[in-house]
Amino acid sequence: MIAFARAMTGLIGWAVAFSVLYGLQGLVCSPRLAPLVGPLPYNGRELIIGAWLLFLTILAWASWAIWRRQQNGTLLDWLARILALTGLASLLFTGFPVVFATTCA
Numbered sequence: 481m482i483a484f485a486r487a488m489t490g491l492i493g494w495a496v497a498f499s500v501l502y503g504l505q506g507l508v509c510s511p512r513l514a515p516l517v518g519p520l521p522y523n524g525r526e527l528i529i530g531a532w533l534l535f536l537t538i539l540a541w542a543s544w545a546i547w548r549r550q551q552n553g554t555l556l557d558w559l560a561r562i563l564a565l566t567g568l569a570s571l572l573f574t575g576f577p578v579v580f581a582t583t584c585a
Contacts, residue, residue: 483556489542490560490567497535497571501578504528509584532575539568 508524543564 483554483560486546487556487560487563489546490539490564491570492567493535493539493542494567494570494574497532497539498574500535501528501532501575504531505578529579532571532579535571536568536575539564539571543568 504524505528508528543561546560546564
């Protein structure tokens with residue numbers, strides 16, 4: 481069960497990061513939720529970029545840790561390595577619209 485959880489780490493990390501990034505964008509852009517965000521001196525873009533970079537760092541570290549851990553080479557170990565890189569690449573790709581496009585257009 482531990483090997484399966486390790487194999488799913490990259491995709492679970494991507495799913496959490498994706499949800500947080502797009503949730504933050506909705507929070508920052510919603511006029512009804514603006515009082516919850518508070519009087520920010522910026523438009524919230526820095527917050528979203530910071531969260532994206534934080535999640536990229538976490539998934540890069542998890543990918544490195546999984547690749548460094550050489551075990552007996554079972555299918556789940558191989559799958560963990562590939563899915564860790566898949567989660568990292570997916571976060572890089574799906575974060576571009578939120579980070580580099582207009583935040584609230």
